[in-house]
Amino acid sequence: MNRIDYLFKNKPHSVLSVYFTAGYPRLADTVPVIKALSEQGADMIEIGVPFSDPVADGPVIQHSDAVALKNGMTLKKLMEQLKGIRQNTGTPLLLMSYLNPVLRYGMEAFCRDFATQGIDGVIIPDLPPEEYIKEYKTLFTAHNLKNIFLITPQTTEERIRFLDREGEGFLYVVSSRSTTGMKNSFSEKQTGYFMRLREMNLSNKLLAGFGISNRKTFDQACRYLNGAITGSAYIKALEKEDDPARVTREFIHNMKGENITG
Amino acid sequence: MNTTSLKAPREGYYGEFGGAYIPEMLYPNTRELQERYLAILESAGFRKELSSLLKDYAGRPTPLYYAARLSEHYHTHIYLKREDLTHTGAHKINNALGQILLARKLGKKRIIAETGAGQHGVATATVCARMGMQCTVYMGALDVVRQRPNVERMKLLGAEVVPVEQGNRTLKDAVNEALRDWISHPAETYYLIGSVVGPHPYPDLVARLQSVISEELMWQMKEKTGREEPDTIIACVGGGSNAAGIFYHYLDKPAVRLIAVEAGGKGVDTGKTAATIALGLTGILHGSKTYVIQDEDGQITEPYSVSAGLDYPGIGPLLSHLFREKRVEFYAVNDEEALRATRFLARHEGIIPALESAHALALLDKMTFPPDRHIVINLSGRGDKDLETILNWKNE
Ligand SMILES: Cc1ncc(COP(=O)(O)O)c(C=O)c1O
DSSP states (O other): OOOHHHHHHHSSSSSEEEETTTTOOSSGGGHHHHHHHTTOOOOEEEEEESOOTTTTTOOHHHHHHHHHHHTTTOOOHHHHTTTTGGGGOOOOOOOEEEEHHHHHHHHHHHHHHHHTTTTTTOOOOTHHHHHHHHTTHHHHHHOEEOEEEEEEOOOHHHHHHHHHHOSSSSSEEEEEESSOOOOSOOOOHHHHHHHHHHOOOOOOEEEEBOOOOSSSHHHHHHHHHSSSEEHHHHHHHHHHHHHHHHHHHHHHHHHHHHOOOO | OSSSSSSOBBBEEEETOOOOOGGGGGGHHHHHHHHHHHHHSHHHHHHOOOHHHHHHHOSSSEEEEEEEHHHHTTSSSSEEEEGGGGGTSSHHHHHHHHHHHHEEEOOOOOEEESSSSSHHHHHHHHHHHTTTEEEEEEEEEHHHTTTTHHHHHHHHTOOOEEOOSTTTSSSHHHHHHHHHHHHSSTTTTEEOOOSOOOSSHHHHHHHHHHHHHHHHHHHHHHHHHHHHHEEEEEEEEEEHHHHHHHGGGTOOTTTTTEEEEEEEBBTTTTOOOOOHHHHHHEEEEEEEEEEBBBBBSSSSSOOOOGGGGOOOOOOOOHHHHHHHTSEEEEEEEEEEHHHHHHHHHHHHHHOOOOOHHHHHHHHHGOOOOOOEEEEEEOOOOSSGHHHHHHHHHHHH
């Protein structure tokens, strides 16, 4: 069973998924960050592949992408870094990348190489679902990779039903009309949108993303959906300190509202 | 080559190129445009209003000028299609007028645009002022400096100009920021894109709106030479809108040689260049599958050209297809050559061209034509905005 499906089977609520940019803050930080996240209780990890022109991202991830690229991060290097990662963690791992680097790597090689290293799913924001279904779904299925679709406050009910029918792993609920970034809390309009989604009784699990940055936004999302994804806030935290393990422990415990022990 | 498919691309594809590679956040906006743009463009009301604005407001038709001294110098017949004489000084106004009417029809209140040379920004600010719409223009911070007069014009016209500090601080980065704005304001905002780039339907939409250039050229050629068809048409290419516009009605006339000129920058093999066809690989940029200058890891290469309007690492998908199909020939012209052509035209014809258009003119120095040929060059814009760059170069 794919680790994403397994996760939701065992933990249908309050799933915390954490996004970070590979090769950030230092090139060699990718694996230590994954280990730290997994040890400190992140339920799922999204490994961001840095891109020169990340149009769906706000300033924090734009910056981490630029730093990671300067550090020399590439898909090929990431592939090398991830060798043996499954000896260190059983946490579901996703790759998030814009389409161009993946196409340059080659979609077939990409699926083969990263599935071999134990990647469970992929998020490619600028690959339209229709194109995925037509061109790549068979390939992804053969490698037991989930391709995650996004829905937004602008998505019509008809299209949500379509994405739910075709969706795999979970649906990524973009919380608001914005690029990635941080918010202190969600408005009633946003929680109303989460509620409407919950009431649609969709067959996929729903994770909120974009704007989840503290315990409050995480809790708000978890009240209506199956969990949430946080990225910019974690990247901000990583940039401040040298020791990913320490930063990560504090970050996760703050998000989940648990006391830090030990 | 099947040219009907070029003029009504299915799902926005020209052969392999095109499409709409956009994040889900932009799906409703682009879908709405895809579903409605053709019906609106072809409606009688729209056509009537647009053609009246093109005539009385933008100053069309633009002259087809027989450049006698250029012709003498190059020993062939050279005509200039004078897009520089339009209101606001470049072909960009043709597109801006069409899209603002479309935006109004769609009920949009706020307009955003990107600009490189500032010509599209000025055209957009102009039509927004004319229609009473709010206007925000994204412009790379480097371009804000090197095209200063256009920044001042936009502000005077009431637009907000947002300098973009990311990347090389040029056109590509301005498009990124405009797309981010659109993601954040999907319902009320219309993205008035300035070239034949972006997700479907923009490449087709902009090509249709610019096709007025070749529509006029056909009867003007006939008037001047007795034939609708010149032997050769030359245009510069940034995203490709002035080229698409002047090629449009000749795409299915194989006897007409079509030549596109890219910005070589400091030289195609110097790493400081914007020659997309010379160096690009198929990829995805700004929502479209097309040739893109990129490295082996799929990161977009920061381009370079003295000409802000050509300083872009991509090209419209229609142009990529026309190159692949060998319908259009591509050449690169370097900074120096373009600057020399600028001065030459100024001294010999009394016309100061935009640095973009000067790239097309400079090809005359690199190519010879038999004496009885009729060559049309698209003089896409005027050079007022470039005076500082031109003067600095003379002093170097
Ligand atoms: C005068 C002029 N010509 C050409 C261009 C290049 O754009 P395109 O290739 O879309 O015509 C620009 C863009 O700013 C311009 O201002």
